[in-house]
Amino acid sequence: MGTILHVDLNAFYASVEQANDSSLANLPIAVAGDKEKRNGIILTASYEARAYGVKTGMTINDAKKLCPDIIFVKPHFKEYMKYSMKVMDILRSFSPDVEVFSIDEAWVDVTGCERLFGSGVEIADKIRYMIKKELNITASVGVSYCKLMAKIASDLKKPDATSIINREDVPKIVWPLPVEDLIGVGRKMKVKLNEIGIFTIGDIANTPQKVLEQKFGKIGRYLWYFANGIDNSKVSSREDEIKGIGNSITTPRDIKSYEEASEVLMVLCESVGKRLRDCGLEGNVVEVMIKTKDFNTFIRQRKIHNYIDTAFDIHNEAIKLLYENWDETIPLRLLGVRVTGLRPLQGFKQISFFEEKKKLKNEKIERCMDSIREKYGYNSVFRASLMVNEVRNLVNIVSDEEWKHKNPFNKGGGRL
Secondary structure, eight states: OOOEEEEEETTHHHHHHHHHOGGGTTSOEEEEOOTTSTTOBEEEEOHHHHTTTOOTTOBHHHHHHHOTTOEEEOOOHHHHHHHHHHHHHHHHTTOSOEEEEETTEEEEEOTTOHHHHOSHHHHHHHHHHHHHHHHSOOEEEEEESSHHHHHHHHTTSOSSOEEEEOGGGIIIIITTSBGGGSTTOOHHHHHHHHHTTOOBHHHHHTSOHHHHHHHHTHHHHHHHHHHTTOOOOOOOOOOOOOOEEEEEEEEEEEEOSHHHHHHHHHHHHHHHHHHHHHTTEEEEEEEEEEEETTOOEEEEEEEEEEEEOSHHHHHHHHHHHHHHHOOTTSOEEEEEEEEEEEEEOOSOOOOOHHHHHHHHHHHHHHHHHHHHHHHHOGGGOOOGGGGSSOGGGTOOOOOHHHHTTSSTTTOOSSOO
């Protein structure tokens, strides 16, 4: 039986801000965007602010009502990346098997490292000590026999704590937890499970596997395995395995028309296309994420016949998905685009005779734009179509340092 740690940095963005500015220490702060814009949403709140009920995703105005003395700080993503990289270096000083899950989370397989550094719990405590001493931020670490249980363990006690779940502890510690604490159970799945009388992880574990499969398909099978503490996935330190490249943006204002949404998608598609070309990749699955003003979120995807890597082609498929799945009477607050089904860029592409000239022209245009932007900056050249509603001035496409290791939809590297 192995020993897996899950390291979760506590209130990461806010903790970095407090570490860099001692005047913010022990005060209720929140990292958020500009309150005058739509992206004025809480990204992370310090534990002092959370004590008042301030939560991630809450609007700035709502946070202010709960905590009148809260201090808002604009995000500094490059700084967060620096801290994240330093934390990952600390983890690798204990084991080479480190799997980065996001900017503030990672798994560490310390199996076989006990002779050097002590038991799993001792290693976890040493990691927390080093992070606190060297970076002045804290982490919660879960210790268990598999990745899934290690992650659940890290959530049991926060901040700055080590928690353990052994295999025999699953019925006692894990089963009483609500279903939403299990990986794979989101808001909609929680409602579906509650409708059939399943409210705890133990309820899932004690429901016959066949019943869950009949109700939810293969997802039901996975949930039964997870609820029973069965997870055979390995900690993978490979950083070069890219399964998808995407980007998303919370729009600064309500998007109320297909025309405006199309412009936002084009800006995102340009970003995704450039990253595909930079990585020497092309894909044949286009995915669109949409969040409406009433916070309903859904993702739709389509597999296409050809492999693509240009903004024009990605946008062509993305806009079709948008038209098919969005009623423009409901304003949008977030749009995202991702390309999956990746393979190394091929020298030969099978295209029709009638499309050949148009595709070659678009490829040349985009590679020319790449060259100009690399030399003079991203905003040095843009498409005339983006001047209609000036949406390009409202959408901020983040840099590589900012979007890497964010949520899976934004993540351009690692496993998705």
